[in-house]
Amino acid sequence: MLERSDLAENALAALHDEAYAAPYDRRDLTAEGMIFIGGRQARSLDGAWNFCVDLLDTGLRQKWFALPPADPADRTEPWDYDPHMGDTVPVPSCWQMLHDRWYFFEGGSWYTRAVDLDAADLGADDDGRLFLRVGAASYDCKVFLNGEFLGDHVGASTPFFVELTGKAREGRNWLMLFVENRRRPDRLPMQNTDWFNYGGLYREVSLYRTPKVVIRDLFVALAPGRYDRLRVQIHVEGADSAQLTIAGLTDATIPLTDGRATVDIVAEPRLWSPEDPVLYHVEMTAGADRVTDRVGFRQIERRGTDILLNGKPIWLRGIAVHEDDEKLGKVTNHEDLARRFDHAQALNCNFMRLAHYPHHEDAARMADERGILIWAEIPVYWAIDFANPATQTDARNQLAELIRRDRNRASVVIWSVGNENPDTDARLSFMSDLADLARDMDPTRLIAAACLINHQTLRIEDRLAQHLDIIGINEYYGWYDEDFDDLERIGRNSRPDRPVVISETGADADITPHGPATGLFSESYQTEIYRKQIATLSRLDYIKGMSPWVLYDFRTERRQGIFQRGWNRKGLIAADKVTRKAAFDVLARFYADRRDS
Ligand code: GCB
Numbered sequence: 214m215l216e217r218s219d220l221a222e223n224a225l226a227a228l229h230d231e232a233y234a235a236p237y238d239r240r241d242l243t244a245e246g247m248i249f250i251g252g253r254q255a256r257s258l259d260g261a262w263n264f265c266v267d268l269l270d271t272g273l274r275q276k277w278f279a280l281p282p283a284d285p286a287d288r289t290e291p292w293d294y295d296p297h298m299g300d301t302v303p304v305p306s307c308w309q310m311l312h313d314r315w316y317f318f319e320g321g322s323w324y325t326r327a328v329d330l331d332a333a334d335l336g337a338d339d340d341g342r343l344f345l346r347v348g349a350a351s352y353d354c355k356v357f358l359n360g361e362f363l364g365d366h367v368g369a370s371t372p373f374f375v376e377l378t379g380k381a382r383e384g385r386n387w388l389m390l391f392v393e394n395r396r397r398p399d400r401l402p403m404q405n406t407d408w409f410n411y412g413g414l415y416r417e418v419s420l421y422r423t424p425k426v427v428i429r430d431l432f433v434a435l436a437p438g439r440y441d442r443l444r445v446q447i448h449v450e451g452a453d454s455a456q457l458t459i460a461g462l463t464d465a466t467i468p469l470t471d472g473r474a475t476v477d478i479v480a481e482p483r484l485w486s487p488e489d490p491v492l493y494h495v496e497m498t499a500g501a502d503r504v505t506d507r508v509g510f511r512q513i514e515r516r517g518t519d520i521l522l523n524g525k526p527i528w529l530r531g532i533a534v535h536e537d538d539e540k541l542g543k544v545t546n547h548e549d550l551a552r553r554f555d556h557a558q559a560l561n562c563n564f565m566r567l568a569h570y571p572h573h574e575d576a577a578r579m580a581d582e583r584g585i586l587i588w589a590e591i592p593v594y595w596a597i598d599f600a601n602p603a604t605q606t607d608a609r610n611q612l613a614e615l616i617r618r619d620r621n622r623a624s625v626v627i628w629s630v631g632n633e634n635p636d637t638d639a640r641l642s643f644m645s646d647l648a649d650l651a652r653d654m655d656p657t658r659l660i661a662a663a664c665l666i667n668h669q670t671l672r673i674e675d676r677l678a679q680h681l682d683i684i685g686i687n688e689y690y691g692w693y694d695e696d697f698d699d700l701e702r703i704g705r706n707s708r709p710d711r712p713v714v715i716s717e718t719g720a721d722a723d724i725t726p727h728g729p730a731t732g733l734f735s736e737s738y739q740t741e742i743y744r745k746q747i748a749t750l751s752r753l754d755y756i757k758g759m760s761p762w763v764l765y766d767f768r769t770e771r772r773q774g775i776f777q778r779g780w781n782r783k784g785l786i787a788a789d790k791v792t793r794k795a796a797f798d799v800l801a802r803f804y805a806d807r808r809d810s
Contacts, residue, residue, distance in 0.1 A: 220279055221290045227274035234273055237355045237391075240606075242366035242373040244613035248344055248421065249428050251621075252496070252505030255346075255419035258388070261301040262414070263325040265294055266308065267391075270321050277323065278357040278389045296325035296389055304418055305348070307411040307542030317770075321393040324414055328386045333422075335383060339501065340425040342378040347390070348416025348573070351543070352400060355391040367607050368401070369394070370570040370592070371614035372416070390414065399604045401611060402594040407781060408535055408569065409768040411543045416573060426451040426500030429472075432620050433459070433495055434657040435482070435510045440523075442477045443510070444657075447497070449473075455499040459508075462493060469499075484523045485509025485623040487563040490584035492623075509581055509623030513659055515682045518712050518755040520659070522586075522626070529586060529714055529758025530804040531564030532557055532785070536572045537767040539788045545573035552790060554583050556764060560785070560797065561804035566716060566760035569594050569632050571615040580624035587624045588661065588685075588716070588760065591615060593631035593647065599639035605646070612647055616654045625658065629716075632663040633687055636675055645680040661685050663716040671699055673707040683757075684709055685716030690749075691742040692720040697749070704753045715759035718746050719783040722794050723776035734776035736794050739783075743796040747803045761800060765790050 227233055271293060272278070282297040302308065308315045308322060336342055347354060351369035355362065358380050366373040394412030396404040430448040437444070443463070447455055449472045458464045462480040483491050492507040514521045521527065534553060536543050550573070557565055565585050567576055570592040580587045591611045598604045612630070619625050630647040634640045648660045659682035664675040666688055678684050690700040707713075722728070722739035729735045743761070750756055766784035773779065780788060785797040 218290060220276060224275040224293075230274065234270065237273060237362060237365055239365040240367050242356070242364040242375060243610050244617050246374045246376070247372070247429065247614065247617050248374055248423065249431050249504050250346065250421060251431075252503065253421050253423070255421060258326065258328065258418040258420060259304050261326075262304050263296055263299055263323075264302040264308075265299065265323050266315060266318055267294075267321040267323055268318075272321065272323050272391060278362070278391075279360045281360070282387065294323070296323055297387065302413075304414045305416050305544050307351075307413045307415050307544060309409070309411055310540060310542040310544075319395050319410060319412065321391055322413065324390045324392060326388055328381070328388050328420070330381055330383060330386060332383055334420075335381060336378065336422070336425075342376065342423045342425065342427060343381055344421045344423065345375045345377055345388070346372055346419045346421060347414065348372050348418065350390065350392045350414050351394045351410075351412050353393045354414075357389040357391070359386055368611040368614065370572075371611050372574075372618060373614070377420075399598045399601050401597060401604065401608050402569070402592045403597055405596065405771075406569075406594055407769050407771055409537065409542070409770060415543045416545070424501035426502045428455070428497060428499050428502050428504050430617065431495075431497050431504060431506070432655075433457075433506075433508055434621070435512055436477050437656050438512070438514075440484070440512070441479060441481045443480050443482070444475065444477050446475045447473065449499040449502070452499040452502075455497055458496045460494040482510040485511040485581075485584075486523055487584035487586065490582060490623075492581060495621075506621050507581070508621050511623050513626040513657070515659060515712055518709065518757065520683065520712050520757045527563070527757075528807055529564035529760070530560075530562050530807055531566055531586075531588070531714075531758055531760030532560055532562050532764045532800075533566040533568045533717060533760040533762050534764040535568055535767040536570075537765070539768075539790075542768075545575065547575070549790075550575055550579050553764065554579055554585060556786060557585060558583065560801045561808055563808075564588070564758060564760060566590075568763070571611070571618070574618055577619045577622040577625050581622050585624060586626045587622070588627040588629055588714075589615060589619060589625050590629035590632065591647075593634065593644065595633055597631075597634065597640075597643070599634075599637065599643040605643055608643070608647060609650055612650055613654060616651065620655050620657075627659050627661045627683060628655065629661045629663065629685065633665055634662075636665075636677070641676050644677055648677075648680040659683050661714065661716075663687050666703055668694075671702045671706050673703065673709050673713060678709070678711070682711060684711060684713045686713055687717035687762075688715065689718060689720070691745055697745055700746075700749050704749065707755075709755050712757035713753075713755050714757060715750055715761075717762040718750075718759065719743075719762040721776065721782040722796065723782045724787055724792065724794055727778070728776055734774075734782065736796075740795045740799055743799045747799070751803075761785070
């Protein structure tokens with residue numbers, strides 16, 4: 214007889230245990246645990262990780278993470294998965310893009326890799342600290358190190374941190390991440406969306422060494438309404454002052470109370486704008502810790518139905534874009550981002566909507582460099598479980614993580630708290646709370662949401678509007694709504710007291726060899742819709758911009774028509790991200806005229 218270990222006993226007991234996941238559903242890795250990473254040296258953990266899909270959560274039930282490494286020949290009990298060996302996948306990646314058999318896989322998966330650390334990594338010399346950062350994992354990620362459960366994060370698109378200080382050991386460590394992407398009614402988004410449910414560790418994973426003192430947060434911007442004052446908000450752990458240097462502007466010692474300070478500093482920076490996207494080198498030290506950033510300074514405000522950038526009215530010539538790639542899925546790289554911004558600039562855009570969830574942080578960095586204004590959003594999309602407090606906590610945390618990550622980016626001018634949600638009491642309370650949170654964390658930006666038109670009254674009408682600075686409107690006249698005259702009526706019937714941005718409009722065009730020559734789904738039909746939309750919308754003076762749907766065709770499970778075949782074909786450019794459709798030029802010409810007017 215074999216002598217059974219605890220693990221083997223557990224594997225047997227777990228056959229009848231349906232509460233197996235409860236200890237790991239902690240949701241304790243949140244915005245609170247973030248550290249500021251600008252200018253820090255990262256040790257990349259990207260590359261090959263051991264991997265296996267786990268449809269039945271067997272790894273959580275049997276505790277695969279607790280299996281000590283051993284040569285198979287030395288094991289005395291059977292095992293269902295050994296995380297220390299076997300097939301590997303690259304990180305970052307989406308598993309759907311790696312094997313046909315994983316294309317529609319929704320469930321848990323295990324990523325494992327060895328991490329070798331020396332005494333210096335563990336802070337032996339300087340009492341230093343060690344943090345793991347995961348750029349994004351879709352949707353729930355549970356972190357284990359050497360068999361120990363360290364924490365749980367929910368939300369598919371924002372980064373999270375785990376402190377490894379005191380947990381990691383000298384020599385070989387085994388880091389294991391359980392990443393699970395089930396669509397569920399209580400998640401953001403819920404089951405039903407119009408984009409593909411990619412899964413996996415699809416952004417970078419890194420280690421950060423810090424000294425004992427850690428700069429957790431640094432937020433620097435023009436003080437609201439002022440051009441001669443910077444407002445600086447700091448959170449440092451373990452120091453009672455910080456030194457802030459902004460090249461050519463200031464060199465200030467800032468006293469901290471309980472590690473925190475919010476101070477105004479006299480300075481008159483050159484203003485960041487699409488025409489002059491100037492960035493300043495910012496450096497902060499506290500104790501032995503040091504971080505840097507490149508930050509632009511600008512004001513964005515609304516006055517009546519106007520949007521003002523640095524005090525001057527601006528019209529947002531935009532385009533909406535998904536984070537989606539034919540070959541890579543949601544993985545973003547520099548080349549892809551650069552091409553995206555090249556295309557936006559070829560359209561004569563000054564604005565981009567990053568739909569429908571936080572995109573890679575490098576998107577806003579590139580927008581800072583290129584002078585493109587950004588609408589950033591969280592996936593409060595369609596029929597969210599608005600009455601569920603856990604869903605609300607998740608939404609608040611995703612918003613907080615996004616704001617903490619990107620609020621030094623001058624390009625980001627709008628936080629959007631949702632897309633096309635029904636006007637119910639529960640939704641109003643859920644989303645107005647998000648608007649309040651965004652304003653509270655960041656008074657230097659405008660708050661928006663993509664709202665729906667009231668089709669009964671043919672008016673722009675949404676109770677959430679009073680909590681927003683910008684009313685986004687998604688409308689598809691000529692496509693889902695056939696009567697184009699209704700768009701004219703809506704224009705006349707509506708008297709919004711604040712700016713409206715047409716956050717979506719468009720039509721599908723299938724330019725693959727299967728595509729039709731005329732009618733719905735043809736290139737000519739799409740072009741015609743753009744012409745009519747532009748003609749109608751440009752007559753409405755409360756419309757202060759638009760971001761038509763969408764730059765590239767993107768993958769989505771819900772589109773299975775013969776001209777769709779798993780793709781939303783509303784792109785102005787096909788899924789190859791090269792072939793432009795005729796409507797591209799129509800929009801580019803309109804934006805060129807608007808720029809000059
Ligand atoms: C919308 C949604 C967007 C869809 C788009 C469409 O209103 O906001 O996510 O992809 O329409 O193509 O139907």
